[in-house]
Amino acid sequence: MAMAAVTELGAALRDLVDAAVRSTVDPAELTAAAAGAREITARLSTSQRPVHQLSALDDLASFRRVYNPVTGVGNPLAAPLAIRQEDDGVVADASFGSAYEGPPGYVHGGVSSLLMDQLLGAAAKAAGRWGMTARLELDYRRPVPLATPLVLRARMTEEAGRRTVTTGTIALADAPDQPLVAARGVFVAPRPDRTASYFRAVVDASGRQSPPVHPTDATALRRPGQEPA
Amino acid sequence: MAMAAVTELGAALRDLVDAAVRSTVDPAELTAAAAGAREITARLSTSQRPVHQLSALDDLASFRRVYNPVTGVGNPLAAPLAIRQEDDGVVADASFGSAYEGPPGYVHGGVSSLLMDQLLGAAAKAAGRWGMTARLELDYRRPVPLATPLVLRARMTEEAGRRTVTTGTIALADAPDQPLVAARGVFVAPRPDRTASYFRAVVDASGRQSPPVHPTDATALRRPGQEPA
Numbered sequence: 001m002a003m004a005a006v007t008e009l010g011a012a013l014r015d016l017v018d019a020a021v022r023s024t025v026d027p028a029e030l031t032a033a034a035a036g037a038r039e040i041t042a043r044l045s046t047s048q049r050p051v052h053q054l055s056a057l058d059d060l061a062s063f064r065r066v067y068n069p070v071t072g073v074g075n076p077l078a079a080p081l082a083i084r085q086e087d088d089g090v091v092a093d094a095s096f097g098s099a100y101e102g103p104p105g106y107v108h109g110g111v112s113s114l115l116m117d118q119l120l121g122a123a124a125k126a127a128g129r130w131g132m133t134a135r136l137e138l139d140y141r142r143p144v145p146l147a148t149p150l151v152l153r154a155r156m157t158e159e160a161g162r163r164t165v166t167t168g169t170i171a172l173a174d175a176p177d178q179p180l181v182a183a184r185g186v187f188v189a190p191r192p193d194r195t196a197s198y199f200r201a202v203v204d205a206s207g208r209q210s211p212p213v214h215p216t217d218a219t220a221l222r223r224p225g226q227e228p229a
Numbered sequence: 230m231a232m233a234a235v236t237e238l239g240a241a242l243r244d245l246v247d248a249a250v251r252s253t254v255d256p257a258e259l260t261a262a263a264a265g266a267r268e269i270t271a272r273l274s275t276s277q278r279p280v281h282q283l284s285a286l287d288d289l290a291s292f293r294r295v296y297n298p299v300t301g302v303g304n305p306l307a308a309p310l311a312i313r314q315e316d317d318g319v320v321a322d323a324s325f326g327s328a329y330e331g332p333p334g335y336v337h338g339g340v341s342s343l344l345m346d347q348l349l350g351a352a353a354k355a356a357g358r359w360g361m362t363a364r365l366e367l368d369y370r371r372p373v374p375l376a377t378p379l380v381l382r383a384r385m386t387e388e389a390g391r392r393t394v395t396t397g398t399i400a401l402a403d404a405p406d407q408p409l410v411a412a413r414g415v416f417v418a419p420r421p422d423r424t425a426s427y428f429r430a431v432v433d434a435s436g437r438q439s440p441p442v443h444p445t446d447a448t449a450l451r452r453p454g455q456e457p458a
């Protein structure tokens with residue numbers, strides 16, 4: 001019930017963001033829309049979690065983060081990417097509208113890096129590893145077109161101690177073997193004392209201190225054949 | 230007038246996104262908010278530009294892109310960063326809320342890369358160069374806290390032919406010389422025939438074919454002492 005409502009609002013706001021970015025209505029209509037948005041904001045703001053409090057719908061044990069900016073169904077900034085486990089890695093299908101534009105007609109280069117950071121981290125998690133991003137490298141070979149079906153892939157290539165390396169690509173769904181963008185990520189699990197220090201302020205929805213042991217930003221992965229949550 | 234209305238709507242939707250991500254109201258209230266958002270979307274959607282049409286407020290000659298996902302005042306996904314020219318490079322102040330969260334309490338690593346791609350490109354432009362991102366590298370030294378004043382900097386370090394290299398950092402505003410994230414970008418201006426091919430579908434607000442000569446995604450830079458547009 002709560003998850004359905006969060007998902008519905010996330011989808012409605014995603015559509016609203018797209019409409020705002022593409023709208024060519026008169027300034028008076030834009031101003032009226034802004035007033036309407038402020039009314040909704042006021043109603044949603046009557047009860048809020050502080051910045052270090054997890055959502056009641058988050059489950060760090062299963063890596064579910066409903067407001068993640070790449071995969072979170074409740075976050076209007078997210079496509080959202082549904083990342084699934086497949087073969088020896090992870091894969092996601094996506095298509096991006098004008099809100100993600102960099103050069104005219106193409107996805108912003110930084111958006112590609114945002115997506116790949118998430119996907120590379122998910123590949124580490126799919127391999128039973130975890131870590132925070134220590135290094136991220138991207139090679140941009142061709143621009144990534146807007147409003148076009150894309151396929152994003154990543155898989156683990158190295159693991160040693162607290163360090164995991166994953167690589168991945170963004171390609172047209174029609175030409176999945178010709179990468180437009182190639183990426184490499186190095187993920188490092190901080191030492192337990194550092195993890196404890198980084199996350200000591202985190203509390204759960206009831207206000208209890210709740211520092212995560214594996215504080216990845218990845219969301220739950222769908223296993224092959226599993227339906228979306 | 231149009232710019233003021235676009236800016237007002239962008240700001241109102243940015244607040245709405247933040248409120249949605251932090252709200253702990255009942256599911257029924259979330260569903261009502263979604264219905265309200267859909268009404269606004271319907272009104273904004275009565276007149277829309279297609280994906281290859283620039284906004285009437287965009288000015289590629291002065292690099293103004295009002296819906297850029299990092300700097301665009303009209304884009305709810307954008308902070309928005311106000312990038313200004315300073316000393317030998319560019320600088321921006323920022324602070325990020327829960328919508329940009331990766332690990333609990335910290336900015337998503339991919340968001341840092343999104344920001345730095347924009348800033349590194351702006352540094353190339355500030356030096357009188359331009360290009361599309363060819364390579365992006367980020368070293369993450371410490372997590373970047375949410376809801377904390379940050380300072381982002383970038384400057385050009387190499388230029389040769391069609392290639393420009395810039396480097397930059399993200400740091401706490403209180404400790405600007407201790408980078409949390411260090412970044413390096415390589416920007417390459419495509420050959421004129423390739424540029425023409427990439428952007429041949431771009432039309433201006435009146436529908437005229439309008440392929441940009443320098444199709445950067447950077448927005449106008451503020452010169453020292455200049456007020457925001």
